[in-house]
Amino acid sequence: MTVTTDLASYEDALATYDPVMGLEVHVELGTKTKMFCGCSTELGADANSQTCPVCLGLPGSLPVVNAIGVESAVKIGLALHCEIAEWCRFARKNYFYPDMPKNFQTSQYDEPIAFNGYLDVQLEDGEVFRVEIERAHMEEDTGKSTHVGGATGRIHGASHSLLDYNRAGIPLIEIVTKPIEGAGQRAPEVAKAYVAELRELIKALGVSEARMEMGQMRCDVNLSLRPHGTETFGTRSETKNVNSLRSVERAARYEIQRHAAVLSSGGTIVQETRHFHEEDGSTTAGRIKDNAEDYRYFPEPDLVPVAPAREWVEELRKGLPELPRVRRNRLREEWGVSEHDMQSILNAGAVDLIAATIEEGADAASARKWWMGELARSANESGRALDELAITPSQVARVTALVAAGDLNDKLARQVIDGVLKGEGDPDTVVEKRGLKVVSDEGALTAAVDEAIAANAAIADKIRSGKVAAAGALVGAVMKATRGQADAARVKELILQKLGVEG
Amino acid sequence: MPGITREEVAHLARLARLELKGEELDHFAGQLDDIIGAVARVSEVADQDVPPTSHPLPLTNVMRADEVRPSLTPEQALSGAPAQEQQRFKVPQILGED
């Protein structure tokens, strides 16, 4: 299916219009059990093996709120500088869909648990942009449908669908921004930075692993344009389930260009949901959001109101971890890296890994060098996230310690890391098994140096006559003879000493 | 208070996923108009400054610990299913996408 959509150039779009964005992020909490029943949330279970009368919506079943779900919502609210409701209720959002067992979603409506907050996000150049938060509320996820038959395996053309309710009822926190205005051409960057910052925050709070690639964090990008100098918002489109940082940026950019093309040619934007396509960064039309849609919200009568005690809220506030942006700025100074480098570290998902490696005894430069160099390359090649690599910060710290002690040089260290990644054991085991230790036996080294001098008399003479730079060739020969396991600096020292030259 | 029309009943039936037949629409429209005419009296209090009661009991903060309880077996979960396949509920093709 090819859909041709006219797009304005990004520059032209921004020359005429101001983008206004609204971002809705759903975060799946990492609780042990579902939001309203005791079924496990463990991933990878057999279909429909983690269901009960409650999450299957069987007649007669009743929900009971997961206390950690509420606690997580309050923590998120506090970290987003929100007010925490003194009293709030759950509400039913009524609409039919086969993956939703009760045909209503238990959510919150006009009484969210957290509201009126903000999140400061830092752009690549260090500028801080404040994103205002409208609300954060609790709700539940739906089941999973697999569409069978039909050429694409998608919903279109399917002959029937198969439903697995293991995910139905998993706790979600929906975080909604106020309209983000004034970002101008940086709107897509702000969107991306906001989602990235939110992800870091959620991880730091320990309420979810917030893995976007696994759907644990999903973003809807609402976007509208208005001509420069006007106040009224334009009609918005709602691009659903944009599930990577890069996609968030691309979706916003695409919609800016699409809206601009429609508006500039005198057309009108239809209020509709849109689907984002990873392949080419485009969006296509989904459901029209007309006024026929009526969720008939009303207070959930099966659940009693939630009234977080003020003392409890203050206790949670005290227990909040350092906010990621504050922590990053502190670490940036401690590590002595630039804003730009810190941004790269953040984008690579390496902040915590580097910090942990330093905590295990590595120096900042080495920790950063390995994670952002060798390991980033390896992650890239295998298409995995850094923290999914089979190496721990403490193992990386051990490698840096071996290098610092002169037991490994960089080349050997790379081989050690390779061995660890391949599951050959911890660094010391790999050194042992692969026989990678730097030759530090002075006797063996001296013998190798003598051999090299004897075999390269002409070069030796040059060195004796003061051409110290020529020593490189002899060092090379010794390294070759020791299969790279010698400490090059020590070899050079020995050569110069033997030839009676000051280094 | 406005009365309820046949068209409105048809719209409500669609929202409620009821495939009402033609004569049923007429029948219900008439009856619902009567009922709504009678119960609309409640709006006498719409302007009164009275808090609404959604729950008859003054309970708050009823929660459970985040502890796993046994689930049903998949066989039990699927025991009432009109159709099943691959340990999943088999349903007709789903049209809309939300």
Place this chain on the structure above:
Amino acid sequence: MTDMTDMTDSKSEIIRLTAAEIAAKIASGELTAVEVTEAHLARIEAVDEKVHAFLHVDREGALAQARAVDEKRASGEKLGPLAGVPLALKDIFTTMNMPTTVGSKILEGWVPPYDATLTKKLKDADVVILGKTNMDEFAMGSSTENSAYGPTGNPWDLTRIPGGSGGGSSASLASFEAPLAIGTDTGGSIRQPAAVTGTVGVKPTYGGVSRYGMVAFSSSLDQGGPCARTVLDAALLHEAIAGHDPMDSTSIDAPVPPVVEAARNGSVQGMRVGVVKQFRGEHYQAGVMQRFDESVELLKELGAQIVELDCPSFDLALSAYYLIAPSECSSNLARFDAMRYGLRVGDDGSKSAEDVTALTREAGFGDEVKRRIILGTYALSSGYYDAYYGSAQKVRTLITQDFEKAFEQVDVVVSPTTPTTAFPIGERADDPMAMYLADLCTIPTNLAGNAAMSLPCGLAPEDGLPVGLQIIAPAMKDDRLYRVGAAVEAAFVEKWGHPLLEEAPSL
């Protein structure tokens, strides 16, 4: 060995025993649980074709439960206060070993994979569950005519309704098919059937009996409760099914009020009893008001002080109820969509899930259910919410406040349970508003969440049919119902010379 005549006699004696008497005889060894169960099963077999109180009779299961009780006794285990007593369970509670249909085609044949908390409590108390009783579909109705499986007859006159929605339960008691039954009361579905069949029914305080496993009609109003032929039996059953349930968020975490003790110590001496002026007027049958007024006189004679009360908001109760209950039901019944359980219609391979859902709901729900779903959908829809649902919730507050004021002046309130006696089957079938009037006196209690009982107070002179007296108590003061109810019951039985049900025709 007894001969056939003796056996028949002893069986007819057994079925006329109260639950308390049966339990005592089983405990003493005078009767076995199996004998008691067999007697009731035989009675069901003999008369239920006419009464149609049951949708499902679990002969084997009941006998197995009874045998287990007898074995317990034989091995010297101490038996609970209702061990071995048969019970008729309203078909709205889930049961793992029996179908649960809620009187609807949409759940025909559905056997739930879990037991309701109430079902579990009955089993734990060694109560013998005979089967599931007929009801208005999804408990929506006041006559049991809305059952998808046909109406139930009133044992006093089989051409009349046994009340609803729990008409099967009340009829099973009045026809001596069971000494105990379970009902649910959303707008009067325990009390109104009790009134029109001459039996006793109690709607406990909201949150007093777990709703887990009770198929929801209107979550904020529904409450399960005991049905029996005597006040003491109702109290014994009340105690067995009440108490906190962590599976129900709206369950009260407090001790069950001392209902059995109260039922054993009936008295109204020195009590202040309220009579609400709103519970009287054009819709009330003369004979009903006559028996009610006599009841008030009786209460005076028994030492109660009568206080006239004005509860103006009660006039709006019926209207508020018919917005709140349909609203909640429109959402509660959305789950019946032909995807996971129950009926599926029209799945011929060409239709979408959406169409199959709509076709199934059209075919599986009866008229009253559809009417309420549409009414509720309307009341909740944007643009109407504030005027209808929102206002109804405000009325709810006003009613609660009226009750609070009333209970500052009195210990209990009394009223007729229903404005009329049992009406003929079919009479109000196509006039929903007339049908809704049956709940005029019972609804305020559901809206406020407090407790109420209905017990027989005589036969209406004009038609010879039972009239119910309603006693209303504040929330969590359920014991007052039993204290007053037991006193009134004792006085009436003394006056009549026998329990009212003895005047019912033999079937």
